[in-house]
Amino acid sequence: MQVRTPITIITGPLGSGKTTLLRHLLNSVSKPMAVVMNEFGEIPIDGTVIAGKNVLLKELAGGCVCCSLIGEFEAAMNEMIDTVDPEKIVLETTGVAEPEALVFDIEERLSRVRLDGIVSIMDADGLLNFPSLGHTTRMQIESADLLLLNKVDLVPERELHPLEEKLQQLNQTAPIVRTQFCHVDMDLLFGIARERTVEPPHHVHQLEFDSFSYSSAVIFDREKFEQFAANLAPDVYRAKGFIRFTDGIYLFNFVAGRWNFEPFAHKDTVLVFIGRQLANAKELMLNRLRACEEAATLHKVDAS
Ligand SMILES: Nc1nc2c(ncn2[C@@H]2O[C@H](COP(=O)(O)OP(=O)(O)OP(=O)(O)O)[C@@H](O)[C@H]2O)c(=O)[nH]1
Numbered sequence: 001m002q003v004r005t006p007i008t009i010i011t012g013p014l015g016s017g018k019t020t021l022l023r024h025l026l027n028s029v030s031k032p033m034a035v036v037m038n039e040f041g042e043i044p045i046d047g048t049v050i051a052g053k054n055v056l057l058k059e060l061a062g063g064c065v066c067c068s069l070i071g072e073f074e075a076a077m078n079e080m081i082d083t084v085d086p087e088k089i090v091l092e093t094t095g096v097a098e099p100e101a102l103v104f105d106i107e108e109r110l111s112r113v114r115l116d117g118i119v120s121i122m123d124a125d126g127l128l129n130f131p132s133l134g135h136t137t138r139m140q141i142e143s144a145d146l147l148l149l150n151k152v153d154l155v156p157e158r159e160l161h162p163l164e165e166k167l168q169q170l171n172q173t174a175p176i177v178r179t180q181f182c183h184v185d186m187d188l189l190f191g192i193a194r195e196r197t198v199e200p201p202h203h204v205h206q207l208e209f210d211s212f213s214y215s216s217a218v219i220f221d222r223e224k225f226e227q228f229a230a231n232l233a234p235d236v237y238r239a240k241g242f243i244r245f246t247d248g249i250y251l252f253n254f255v256a257g258r259w260n261f262e263p264f265a266h267k268d269t270v271l272v273f274i275g276r277q278l279a280n281a282k283e284l285m286l287n288r289l290r291a292c293e294e295a296a297t298l299h300k301v302d303a304s
Helices: 018-028 046-050 070-083 099-109 124-129 135-142 157-170 222-230 279-303
Strands: 005-011 033-039 055-061 089-092 113-123 146-150 176-178 210-216 236-245 248-255 258-263 269-275
Touching (some): 005 018, 005 099, 033 046, 135 157, 146 157, 222 236
Parallel strands (some): 005 113, 113 146
Antiparallel strands (some): 236 269, 248 258
8 A cells, every 4th residue: 555645734824833843844854854845926936935844845826725625735746756756745824724525525525634733823922912813824723733832922921821711612632832033842743643523624715815926126225115014014914025125135024013123135026915805905005015116216316
């Protein structure tokens, strides 16, 4: 009988820390690890963040693996198994993926892989500031084999226990580990292989979020861009990408009003914005982004 390759699913809401966990994981392994990344936006950012770092990478962009991209997912699995036959595969889902449908597909439809475990990353700061849980987040908690309560550095210590209780009410079996930047013993992520009842998903997954992207070869004015970022919420929940300022290119990450920059080698500016009903805000945002470019160009002219 053919051995089925174990898959570990890394899931959790937008910006909770899935790529951060993967980056640690890839730093901790001695040989390349097989990773499938599914991103919500058309332009894959996370794949670029981890590309080349000890990874055999397949990217599925522009849709959700739990609904529209299952065919592509199967093809990616098969190609990996046929070419490198990995010991295990890690799948990073989009922040809006519902694991139940994916579990059904893996266990019942994909004959060459089996589910090892579901690691759900919960953003402690997000849980505190947005206490009403959406359907997708609930499912991500309920289906978890391991729950990481991440970003504990952003939340007062006294708030952590109530958050853990909230998670436990939805999932009595998964251990909850408090983490900062997803620092966790990597052995906890693998070899879970819990028996679970697999039921066909009942619903059609409705995506709650829209996204659009912006690319540019021009240098941005950092101060203007920071003002732009400061006014992104509440239309935008998540933004990410690469941005060129006068002193170099940075990885930009924005989650629910908090953002940071990290120096990162990349060619040009490319940014993805994700939020609810973004269509209304999009034109204004594009104009404000262009204004950041113009300001930088004028600075360059001034300087010469
Ligand atoms: N303060 C703080 N920031 C964190 C922590 N973990 C992750 N971050 C930051 O949160 C932002 C989003 O992290 P990612 O790992 O990209 O999140 P993600 O879940 O992969 O995001 P999507 O794939 O877009 O859903 C980045 O700026 C991270 O540096 C943490 O424990 N504390």
